[in-house]
Amino acid sequence: MSSKRHSILPSASQSGPKPPVHLSSSLTIADSAVLTGTHQITVHGESVIHPRARLDSHAGRVTIGRRCVVHERATIGSSSSGLASARSSAVLSSARSSMASPGVLSPTAAVAGSGGEAASQSTTAQAVTLGDYVTVEVGAVIEAGGTVVGDGTVVGVGARVGAGAVLGKRDLRHENHCTLTPQSAVPPGDVVPDFTVVYANGMRRTDRRGMVELKNKGLARQIEVLRRLIPSNPAKFA
Amino acid sequence: MATAFTPYSYIQCPCSDITPTDRRSGGSPTTPEPDDDDRAFDPRAPRSSFSLYPLEYLMYCEDCHQIRCPRCVAEEIVTYYCPNCLFECPVCVGPLAVTSVETKPDPNLLAAPDNSAAPLAGPYALTCSYCLWTSTEVGIQFDKPNGIHAQLAKLRNGGTTRLTAKERKERRKDPSYKAQPPPPDSQDLDHEAQFANLKAFYQGQLADPNTADAGLALLGDLGFSSPTSLSRIMSIYTGGSLLHDKKAKTRLGAMREALDPDEGLLVASLDESAAISKLRSEGLDGTASTAQLVGQPPNMVEPPLHGNERFLDTLRPVPHLLRTKRSKRCPVCRHIISKPESKVQTTRFRIRLVAGSYIPSISIRQLALSSGTGSGTSASGPAVPGAPLEPLKPAHFLLTFKNPIFETIKVTLGAPATTPGRFASRVTVLCPEFEVDANTDVWDEALKNNAERDRELRRRRGESVSANSGGISSANQLEVGKIWERGRNWVSIVVEVVPASLALAPGNPPLREDEDVLEIPMFVRVEWEAEMAGDEVGAAPSRSNSEAREKRELAYWCVLGVGRIRQR
């Protein structure tokens, strides 16, 4: 199924440098996805990157876990402008100091731990990490800056995750399952507990459906379908 | 004031103006009233907010030849319908859907790839697709995925069963239940049950002639606490069918009051320690917001609460409100002025007399002039729309009147020289009198050839109403008495305003909300000639020779919101 012939796809703004990538062979990535930046971009197995999704590693490395779905026009690792990044890093540092309570890892340590290899301080501090089974819907933005999106989280249409925000407890990385409803936002540096639902202009509640298994299975089936529908060419980005 | 301002025009419905009827009905007023014509309409008067409407909201009565607004028309329900099945989320008002509750994952099933062939296996719950609230949070699950309403009516929060009204009635008749000792407390009573019990109790009292209580015999003559007083009170609220019950008057004996929950007695629960300890354990997150509590259906609340519900786990799914299709009648002549088709699926109307097809619409656009001093300057293009107006600097606004009727109309405008209120801006309507050509069929216009249209256009521009034909001016000149621009069925004129300064003298109260908006009250009078409608009886019987054409006029106040004045 050659969809290229059957599409009007004006050339995307593939500006900037081609980043070093580490893409799983079982990945589904649309031809018109945009990968840009200077740091490493890693996408793990069976994830799906829709057309016109944007992975940006200008600020720091971008890591996407297994069975994630990144919808069209979503931006992961958006580098904020100078002023904004200064502000967000200030927030980040304040968040870090507030997290110095016992029993909680600091974000830097956690990201470095999940990143694996030793990297420069700025790379890890400005990284974006998505766990497994994460869905990032149309036009959502996940800012760079030590941002962690935990397993099973759904970032709704047009939602915004601020720099350095952490969705879900990072030390228990298999049951985070936060939900950001469309057009909602998590401020920079905020730490959101597991199973939090952010809705209606910033209200928060806890998801008590207990449907983790069903949700993950559903996402796996959606990915099966998307692998058939979206022609993938990971080699293009290598 | 960063937000851009969108100009608006609101029209006053005549129903709010009570002065003409006063004058007509009353005899001779003792104090000479100020002449009505001299009194400018004040859009900021408290009453005005209830009489001003955008044109789209107004109707028009063809028999009274008058504007009608949503407040003065009489509505009749044509049909009720359910816009959506099931329930709304009690937490966020999103729609609830039936989902199956996840059962403990079976490792064997997980291994099989197509195990979810039957994903809809019970039990089921109502789940919000937006905030992910689920009815299991209040302990409600369903055995079947259909008939949710009936299932929910039998379930309490927490999953205990609740008797429906019918079951309660049957239980009361059941002799085996009567034999049982009454329940120790009134936990069983919710609103519906209590009402049913009370009703049954008092009906029993009314029917039983031997209820005279000796202890209250002294008060018996006053009819206090007696069947008589009950029927008297009931008749006040139910329309008086009991009032003429002769038999009731003879029974003056007092009734006793309900004594136990079965008779509808509900002891107020004043012990709040449970609520306090719950608040301590669950915190503020466990409480319901005022909006959530107000949204609850009143007859479905949990039994012991009765208006004291405070926690999220007392919330219940909210049934969707029904929608209606309504027809509207003129309040004066009772003719129908709007009637939708009764079928729910269709959006057509049988009758739809909207004001927009009878009176001219007014659109407002600011003009940017090359030099903002008075007349004789030419336009240099549109101003930044929505930008605040500079105080004491003349600004010009283009008012475009579009004629919806198939007759040429003569429009006369009147506006006070200064706007009412604390900040008096000066207003000058440069062309207060003009004609707007008739609305034509779009096809007529399209078929007309271009040359003819051009000639006509030139003719129209030449013949402005005040007719100073001497100066052959090009179009779009800012001149007193001249139309700015003219089209098929529209005319644009210019209004000059000099916004007042919003500087307040010390000691004056601060600016009220939207007091910086420059609102121009304007009296619009529309005159046209119409063919006499044959069936009109009482329209104009005195007028002679009304065979062919009839003069009509309509006059009303409107308010033009043109912009915000810049604040220092």
Next chain:
Amino acid sequence: MSSRRAPRGEYIETDTGNKVARKATLVGTQHIMLGGKTVIQPDAMIRGDLVRTIHPSSQSGGNAAPQNNTAISIGRYCFLSRNCCLRPPGRFYKGAFTYMPLRMGDHVFVGPGAVVQAASVGSHVHIGAGCVIGEFAIIKDYVRILDGTVVPPNMVIPSFSIVAGQPARVIGEVPEGGHEAFELRDLYKTVGNNPQPAPH
């Protein structure tokens, strides 16, 4: 969707009067149906590639006609503003995941940046800027959705409703005199390769 009359110009104008911006992103055009006289502005995106993968073949006896596999159908005089996105909704059908078609009537205005994943949008519907229409929402005729509204999945919005908020709720009724404001014929004329000024 084929004939290209003007060699250059911001829009491709088709035989049926559709005006599709060259800078619009249409994925899977063979699954997108345009009714005619519809405007698709630059940077609008339509996901026609997300087609239905499961068909209710049980009734039609095995091989149902797969040729009519429209993912998104759009009526006449629709106006898709810049940066909006139309996307078929997806759900589970008999245990498997499938996308379902998105149907849109006539005179539908989709505001800038709006994302629509509805099952059906009626005729004479105004969707404001930045709105998000959740999956399988059903929007009936003559509905006005104010800017920034988030319509939750599965919501049904009855005719003549004005909705707003996050999540959306009905905040008013479209008045009888407000029907004509949904007409998009005049707006259609104001865009294209030789646009006409808006009438008064």
